[in-house]
Amino acid sequence: MDDRAESGGTVTGRPIAEAYTAALDEPCPTCGAAAGEYCVVVDANRVPRLRRVPCVRRCPPGLPEPEQLTPAVRSFSEPLHDPTDI
Numbered sequence: 001m002d003d004r005a006e007s008g009g010t011v012t013g014r015p016i017a018e019a020y021t022a023a024l025d026e027p028c029p030t031c032g033a034a035a036g037e038y039c040v041v042v043d044a045n046r047v048p049r050l051r052r053v054p055c056v057r058r059c060p061p062g063l064p065e066p067e068q069l070t071p072a073v074r075s076f077s078e079p080l081h082d083p084t085d086i
Contacts, residue, residue, distance in 0.1 A: 019052070023058045023060065025060075031055055038050045038054075
């Protein structure tokens, strides 16, 4: 394959190592790949091939987003601009 990705980069059939960070520690519940092996997919020709990124269920969950602090209370009865500015 030598298709161009939307970002303009070259697409190859090799797995993206960064996408598999921490995913290779456990076996894949979706495709059955063993721990330490890349995920596989069966295409229309029924030929198993390596996936460029791991199956979603194999990816470890990320850290939760920090909770946002509540915004400062503001009075909506007062204008946000100088009332003399016309």
